[in-house]
Amino acid sequence: MSAVRQEMWERLGGTVDVLVVGGGINGAGIARDAARRGLRVALVEMNDLAWGTSSRSSKLVHGGLCYLEQLELSLVFEAVSERRVLLDIAPHLVNPLGFLFPVFKSSRRPLGLINAGMWLYEGLSLFRSPKRHRTLTPGEVSKEEPSLKVANLKGAPLYYDCSTDDARLTLESALDAVNVGAVVATWAKVVEFVREGARVKGAVVEDTLSGTRKTILAHAVINATGPWTDRTIALSAPMDQALLRPTKGVHVVVDSQKLPVNNAVVCFHPDDGRVLFAIPWGDRTYLGTTDTDYEGDPSDVAATLEDVDYLLNASNHYFPSRPLTRDDVIATWAGLRPLMQPARKGQNIGESAVSREHQIIVGQDGLITIAGGKLTTYRRMSAEVVDTAVQMLRLSNALPRSLSSSRTDQEPLPGANGWPDDDNHARVAQQVRATSDNTLSEASARLLADTYGMRALQIARLVRQDPSLAGPIVPGRPEILAQINWAVTEELAATVADVMTRRTQLFYRDLDQGLGAAEIVADRMASLIGWTDEQRLASLQAYRADVALARRWREKLA
Numbered sequence: 001m002s003a004v005r006q007e008m009w010e011r012l013g014g015t016v017d018v019l020v021v022g023g024g025i026n027g028a029g030i031a032r033d034a035a036r037r038g039l040r041v042a043l044v045e046m047n048d049l050a051w052g053t054s055s056r057s058s059k060l061v062h063g064g065l066c067y068l069e070q071l072e073l074s075l076v077f078e079a080v081s082e083r084r085v086l087l088d089i090a091p092h093l094v095n096p097l098g099f100l101f102p103v104f105k106s107s108r109r110p111l112g113l114i115n116a117g118m119w120l121y122e123g124l125s126l127f128r129s130p131k132r133h134r135t136l137t138p139g140e141v142s143k144e145e146p147s148l149k150v151a152n153l154k155g156a157p158l159y160y161d162c163s164t165d166d167a168r169l170t171l172e173s174a175l176d177a178v179n180v181g182a183v184v185a186t187w188a189k190v191v192e193f194v195r196e197g198a199r200v201k202g203a204v205v206e207d208t209l210s211g212t213r214k215t216i217l218a219h220a221v222i223n224a225t226g227p228w229t230d231r232t233i234a235l236s237a238p239m240d241q242a243l244l245r246p247t248k249g250v251h252v253v254v255d256s257q258k259l260p261v262n263n264a265v266v267c268f269h270p271d272d273g274r275v276l277f278a279i280p281w282g283d284r285t286y287l288g289t290t291d292t293d294y295e296g297d298p299s300d301v302a303a304t305l306e307d308v309d310y311l312l313n314a315s316n317h318y319f320p321s322r323p324l325t326r327d328d329v330i331a332t333w334a335g336l337r338p339l340m341q342p343a344r345k346g347q348n349i350g351e352s353a354v355s356r357e358h359q360i361i362v363g364q365d366g367l368i369t370i371a372g373g374k375l376t377t378y379r380r381m382s383a384e385v386v387d388t389a390v391q392m393l394r395l396s397n398a399l400p401r402s403l404s405s406s407r408t409d410q411e412p413l414p415g416a417n418g419w420p421d422d423d424n425h426a427r428v429a430q431q432v433r434a435t436s437d438n439t440l441s442e443a444s445a446r447l448l449a450d451t452y453g454m455r456a457l458q459i460a461r462l463v464r465q466d467p468s469l470a471g472p473i474v475p476g477r478p479e480i481l482a483q484i485n486w487a488v489t490e491e492l493a494a495t496v497a498d499v500m501t502r503r504t505q506l507f508y509r510d511l512d513q514g515l516g517a518a519e520i521v522a523d524r525m526a527s528l529i530g531w532t533d534e535q536r537l538a539s540l541q542a543y544r545a546d547v548a549l550a551r552r553w554r555e556k557l558a
C-alpha cells in the first residue's frame with residue numbers, strides 16, 4: 001500500500017477505536033499493534049514521524065549494560081529479550097555491533113567486576129547475545145582499536161549489542177500499521193481534546209502545513225507524546241505535578257577519518273565519570289551523549305557550546321592521537337529523554353540515575369498515557385498500552401467482536417519480508433544492483449539494502465525504468481534521487497526536512513548538512529506533490545532553520 005501524506009490527511013476523520021497522539025517510536029508501535037489486532041486506528045503526529053526523541057537517540061538497541069550498576073535487572077532482562085525480537089523482525093535495521101569497554105588502572109570499577117557484569121549481562125539474555133564477549137589484552141586492543149590510548153590500560157572486554165536507524169524503525173513500524181489499515185497522518189497536531197462529560201472522546205487535529213482542522217472521535221485516546229507528555233495531559237486536565245523529568249542528550253558527528261573506530265567504544269567521561277560512546281557510523285563517527293536536566297520547550301532543544309566541548313574533551317582524552325576540534329563537528333543532534341519523575345518529590349537524584357522504566361497511566365478522563373521507556377523496548381510497551389486500551393473498550397462495550405491477539409513479535413517489519421536468514425547485507429545489495437540492471441553504483445545499492453531492506457528492490461526497479469533516478473542527491477555521495485520519489489510516494493514525506501533528516505540522513509552525514517542539495521530536493525518534491533512557489537520556499541526555509549538550530553552552539557564562538 002502506498003503512503004502519501006496528503007492522502008492520509010484526507011482519510012483522517014470519523015470515529016476510530018483508537019486514536020494515538022504522537023508518532024515517535026511508541027506511537028508508531030502502538031498503532032502497529034492495535035491495527036494488527038484488528039482495531040480501527042488513527043495516529044496523528046504534529047511534525048514528521050520520529051521528529052521528536054525517536055530520531056535523536058544514541059541509535060542503540062541494547063540491554064543497557066550500565067543499568068546493571070543501578071541493579072535495574074528487570075529492565076535489562078526486558079531490553080535484551082526485545083533486542084532478540086527486533087533482530088528477528090527487523091534484521092535489516094537492527095545490526096550487531098561490537099562494544100569495547102577499556103578498563104584503565106585508575107578505573108573505579110576493576111576489570112574482574114566488569115567481566116562479572118558481562119557474564120550477568122549475557123546470562124540475562126539467556127546467552128542469546130549476538131556474540132559471546134571476550135576480554136582483550138592491551139596488545140589486542142591496540143590492534144582492534146588503534147586510535148584508543150593504551151597507556152595504563154588493564155584490558156578491555158569486547159561485547160555485543162546492536163545499532164539501528166531509530167527514525168526508520170519508527171517509520172517502518174508506522175508503515176506496517178498503514179499496511180493493515182491504520183491511518184497515519186503526519187503534520188497533524190492535536191490542539192484540543194473532545195470531551196463527552198468527563199471523558200476524553202476524541203480530538204481536534206490541525207493540519208500544521210495548511211492550518212485546516214478536523215475532529216476525530218475515538219473509543220480510546222492514547223497519549224504517546226514523549227517529552228510533550230505533560231503538555232498533552234494538560235490539554236485535557238490541569239496537573240498538580242509533572243509526570244516527567246526530561247533530560248537532554250546531545251551527540252556530535254565527525255568524519256570517520258578524523259576519528260576511526262571499529263567498535264562502539266564505551267568510556268567514562270574524565271571529568272564526571274558519566275558513560276559515553278564513540279560509535280562507528282559508516283563514513284562518520286558519532287559521540288554521545290550528555291545528560292542534563294532540561295526545562296524549556298521540547299521543540300527548541302539544541303546542543304550548546306558546553307555540550308559540544310564536553311564530548312570533544314572526552315574524545316581527546318581517550319583518542320589523543322586523533323585530536324578533534326570544534327571545526328571537525330559536521331552535525332549535532334539533541335533529544336530529550338522522557339524519563340519519569342522520581343516518585344518522591346525533592347529526592348536528590350543525579351540525572352543519569354533517573355529510572356528508564358516506563359509507566360502506563362489512565363487518567364480520570366480516560367486518557368491513556370505512556371511515559372518513560374526506551375527505544376529498545378518500544379514493541380513490548382506498545383503491546384501493554386494496547387492491552388490497556390482493549391480493556392477500556394471492553395468496559396465501554398465498544399470492543400469489536402473479532403480481535404486477534406498481539407503478534408508484533410512475530411510479524412516482520414515491511415523491509416524484512418524476504419530478508420535472508422543469514423543476514424547477508426552484501427548479497428541483498430548485489431541483488432538490488434542487478435535489479436537496477438547495474439545502473440546503481442555498488443555504494444548506492446548497499447545503502448539502499450541497508451536502509452530499506454527488501455523494499456530496496458522496488459527502488460531498484462524504479463531506477464531500471466528511469467536510470468536518471470540513480471543520480472546522486474549530493475555529488476560524490478551514495479544517496480540517490482529515487483529516494484526522494486520513494487519518500488514522497490511510499491513513506492509519507494511532506495517537507496524537505498523529512499527527506500533530508502529522516503528518510504535520508506544527509507542532515508547528519510553530508511559535510512554541509514545537505515544545504516547545497518536542498519534546492520534540488522525541494523524542486524523534485526514540488527513537482528511530485530504539486531507545491532506552489534510559496535510552499536516550496538516555506539519548506540526550504542524550514543529546513544534551513546533546522547540546520548541553523550543544530551548549529552546555534554557555534555554562535556557563541558562568533
Ligand SMILES: Cc1cc2nc3c(=O)[nH]c(=O)nc-3n(C[C@H](O)[C@H](O)[C@H](O)COP(=O)(O)OP(=O)(O)OC[C@H]3O[C@@H](n4cnc5c(N)ncnc54)[C@H](O)[C@@H]3O)c2cc1C
Nearest residue numbers: 022024025026046052053054057058060190226249375376
Ligand atoms: C540522547 C538520547 C539517547 C537515547 N538513546 C537510546 C538508545 O540508544 N537506545 C534506546 O533504547 N533508547 C534510547 N533513548 C530513549 C528513546 O530514544 C526514547 O525513549 C524514545 O525515542 C521515546 O519515544 P516516544 O515515542 O515516547 O517519544 P518521541 O519520539 O519524542 O515522540 C513523541 C511525538 O509526539 C509528537 N507530539 C507531541 N505533541 C503532539 C500533539 N499535540 N499532537 C500530535 N503529536 C504530538 C512529537 O512531535 C513527537 O514526534 C535515548 C534518548 C535520548 C534523548
